[in-house]
Amino acid sequence: MSQTQQVLLQVQHVSKHYHDGEVTTQVLSGVDLTVYKGEQLAIVGSSGSGKSTLLHIMGTLDTPTSGNVMLDGEDLYQLSSARQAIIRNQDLGFIYQFHHLLPEFSALENVAMPAFIQGRDKKQALVDAQNLLERVGLGHRLHHIPAQLSGGERQRVAIARALINKPKLVLADEPTGNLDASSGNNVYAMIRELAQQFGTAFVVVTHDHSLAAKMDRQLTMKDGVLQVTANPPAVGLAE
Amino acid sequence: MSLMLSLIVAVAAFNIVSALVMMVVDKTTDVAVLKTQGLTTTSVMTIFIVQGSLNALLGLMLGTIAGIVLTLNLNEILTSLGISILGLGQTLPVQFSLAQLSLIILGTLFMTLFATLYPALSAARVQPATALRYE
Numbered sequence: 001m002s003q004t005q006q007v008l009l010q011v012q013h014v015s016k017h018y019h020d021g022e023v024t025t026q027v028l029s030g031v032d033l034t035v036y037k038g039e040q041l042a043i044v045g046s047s048g049s050g051k052s053t054l055l056h057i058m059g060t061l062d063t064p065t066s067g068n069v070m071l072d073g074e075d076l077y078q079l080s081s082a083r084q085a086i087i088r089n090q091d092l093g094f095i096y097q098f099h100h101l102l103p104e105f106s107a108l109e110n111v112a113m114p115a116f117i118q119g120r121d122k123k124q125a126l127v128d129a130q131n132l133l134e135r136v137g138l139g140h141r142l143h144h145i146p147a148q149l150s151g152g153e154r155q156r157v158a159i160a161r162a163l164i165n166k167p168k169l170v171l172a173d174e175p176t177g178n179l180d181a182s183s184g185n186n187v188y189a190m191i192r193e194l195a196q197q198f199g200t201a202f203v204v205v206t207h208d209h210s211l212a213a214k215m216d217r218q219l220t221m222k223d224g225v226l227q228v229t230a231n232p233p234a235v236g237l238a239e
Numbered sequence: 240m241s242l243m244l245s246l247i248v249a250v251a252a253f254n255i256v257s258a259l260v261m262m263v264v265d266k267t268t269d270v271a272v273l274k275t276q277g278l279t280t281t282s283v284m285t286i287f288i289v290q291g292s293l294n295a296l297l298g299l300m301l302g303t304i305a306g307i308v309l310t311l312n313l314n315e316i317l318t319s320l321g322i323s324i325l326g327l328g329q330t331l332p333v334q335f336s337l338a339q340l341s342l343i344i345l346g347t348l349f350m351t352l353f354a355t356l357y358p359a360l361s362a363a364r365v366q367p368a369t370a371l372r373y374e
Contacts, residue, residue, distance in 0.1 A: 059275070085274070
């Protein structure tokens with residue numbers, strides 16, 4: 001990782017507590033994190049360590065109790081919800097442990113959905129979706145609905161869907177948590193390849209250290225704080 | 240008579256509410272996923288309002304047509320069924336008022352549209368982070 005890398009997203013002193021009656025649960029305690037353009041970052045941690053919450057906060061899906069998240073210089077939590085939706089549509093992609101494909105739609109339509117939401121021409125969106133599906137090796141499964149696909153195939157559709165609008169950053173929450181080792185390895189290889197090809201930054205949350213070790217940089221989430229685990233970048237993990 | 244009619248329409252409106260609420264609950268994950276893809280709160284509301292209104296319109300159309308046909312042929316139908324309400328040879332007076340009909344149609348339309356608002360609002364309020372966490 002070089003000094004010249006440009007900052008894409010900055011998480012600044014983000015804390016998150018949940019109140020449940022009189023009990024307050026501190027999930028994140030002053031997390032600082034910088035994601036650079038095009039980098040592949042893994043966040044590992046045991047379940048309940050707050051890594052998914054951090055990912056949601058990075059993706060405008062959850063609000064921090066305090067702190068800021070800056071994406072390309074824009075403070076995400078100062079924006080209107082309409083602007084946040086546009087950012088989710090155009091600058092961010094999401095991949096979940098459970099693929100979360102829409103069950104009534106074909107693989108092709110699922111991948112094209114974010115482009116439909118963006119308002120892209122329908123034919124063009126379907127052509128782009130088909131290209132991406134062929135790219136992830138599912139050219140022969142275009143018109144299958146999720147129920148007709150295997151776990152690994154569904155996850156590849158979900159990856160294609162996350163990339164259809166050419167986002168700057170893809171946030172993946174346990175993308176291989178539901179797959180066997182070989183499908184998991186394939187999904188990771190695909191993520192790395194696509195990240196390099198599209199110049200998209202990936203932040204992957206996982207509890208699988210061997211998969212995390214394949215990414216450019218690896219951080220560990222423990223008790224609501226991020227720690228450097230391996231491959232420390234030249235430019236520090238946070239200021 | 241109008242009280243009875245309003246009650247019937249109110250029951251129908253509640254049916255729309257409950258059917259749509261069930262649908263919202265059923266589709267919570269899908270709504271959350273679409274929101275993560277950038278679908279706006281307004282669009283989510285629109286989807287459920289349109290869905291509810293289409294059902295309401297379809298019901299209104301079918302109901303109006305069936306109602307008019309039945310009303311205009313009420314005495315023939317009763318005779319053919321062998322039912323006599325006012326005694327032999329007597330027929331029920333049928334009065335068909337366009338003004339009344341339009342009022343009923345408009346009122347029903349308004350009530351059913353109103354009925355779609357609550358389910359649509361609850362769909363729009365789906366928080367993706369919460370909905371996707373408790374999968």
